[in-house]
Structure formats: C-alpha cells, structure tokens
Amino acid sequence: MLTTLNTAYTDTRAADLAWALGRGPLPALATLDLDLSGARLELRLLGASHQVLLEEDGGACSETVACIPGSSTPLPLGVSERIGDWEYEFAARVEHLSQGQFAGRAQELLALVADHPNGLAGTFPGSPYAFTALLAQRDEGSVRWRTWHAYPQEGQLVVTRTRVGVRMPAVL
Numbered sequence: 001m002l003t004t005l006n007t008a009y010t011d012t013r014a015a016d017l018a019w020a021l022g023r024g025p026l027p028a029l030a031t032l033d034l035d036l037s038g039a040r041l042e043l044r045l046l047g048a049s050h051q052v053l054l055e056e057d058g059g060a061c062s063e064t065v066a067c068i069p070g071s072s073t074p075l076p077l078g079v080s081e082r083i084g085d086w087e088y089e090f091a092a093r094v095e096h097l098s099q100g101q102f103a104g105r106a107q108e109l110l111a112l113v114a115d116h117p118n119g120l121a122g123t124f125p126g127s128p129y130a131f132t133a134l135l136a137q138r139d140e141g142s143v144r145w146r147t148w149h150a151y152p153q154e155g156q157l158v159v160t161r162t163r164v165g166v167r168m169p170a171v172l
Helices: 099-114
Strands: 002-004 018-021 030-036 039-046 049-056 059-066 078-083 086-096 119-123 131-139 142-151 156-166
Touching (some): 030 131, 039 142, 049 131, 049 142, 059 086, 059 156, 099 131, 099 156
Antiparallel strands (some): 018 059, 030 039, 049 059, 078 086, 086 156, 119 131, 142 156
16 A cells, blocks of 8 residues: 655654554554454554564564654664563664665655565655655564665665564473
8 A cells, every 4th residue: 555644754764763562552543454364453653754563472562663743762773582482583674775766766665565475665745755665574483574765865765674572491
C-alpha cells in the first residue's frame, strides 16, 4: 500500500534517527494491520518514521525507529535481545547514494512495497523520494520486517531489518 502522508517533511536527517524497543503506540499517519499465520502485526508510519507492533501467543513486541525527542539511544548497527520466549534481532545501515542512484533506488523500493500485500509506504509532500517504507513477512518460526527511510537531500537511505523468533531450547 502506498500513501501520501499529510504532514510536513520534518524528519530530515538520518543522523537524528533513534531506536527504541517496548514503547507504546505512538500517533500514526498511516497503518497496515496484518495477520501472518497467527502473528498480529501493525505497521505504522509516524510523522518521524516507523513503529511496528507485534502480538503472538500472548507475547508482544514493539519497535520504534524515529526522531524521538529526548531519546538518548541513537540508531544502533545491531541489537540482539531476549523478549520473553522470543529472540529479537535488529540491524541498520546507511546507504550513501548519488542523486541518480538515489532516484533509481527510491523508485525500485516504492514499487516493491506499494504492490506487496504486506507492505506499507508513505511519501512526504515536497519530494517524490522522501519516504518511509515497511515490508513484513512470516517464515518458519519467525516474523521479519525491513524498513527504508529516505533522505533525498542528504543522499542517504537508512535500511533496517528485524527478526523476531521463538527462542529454541539448547540441544545437549
């Protein structure tokens, strides 16, 4: 699903993104509710990037990547945490692209997410390549999502990937 977000593009620096685990729902400009084989997932586009809420088998997880006022947790390159019986893994990277590369990559990603039943993308007024996009999937034993946060004025694309899966018992 592709939507135009009815808000000013104010989240304008990749370096200002922060990561948080376990925050409650924040006001969203667009949402997509998914049922992925029993996992209830809500993809949320915020005025300042994204939030994903996951519920399954009585457990819950929330991930927020956004410009969060007062946050002291910058966007990490990687995180691995245990949440109840789940293993949570997060990774982020920043791609630095030329203007031409950026336009091509933005068009490719928006087309991918807009046509995907588990995808949500929002473009901001003022630039066709200022967007946030999320794409979720379920595979055996885990739920995964990828996100893209575009900063055309800087030529930067912040890419994240997350996996939440059931912790497997140790085999002796």
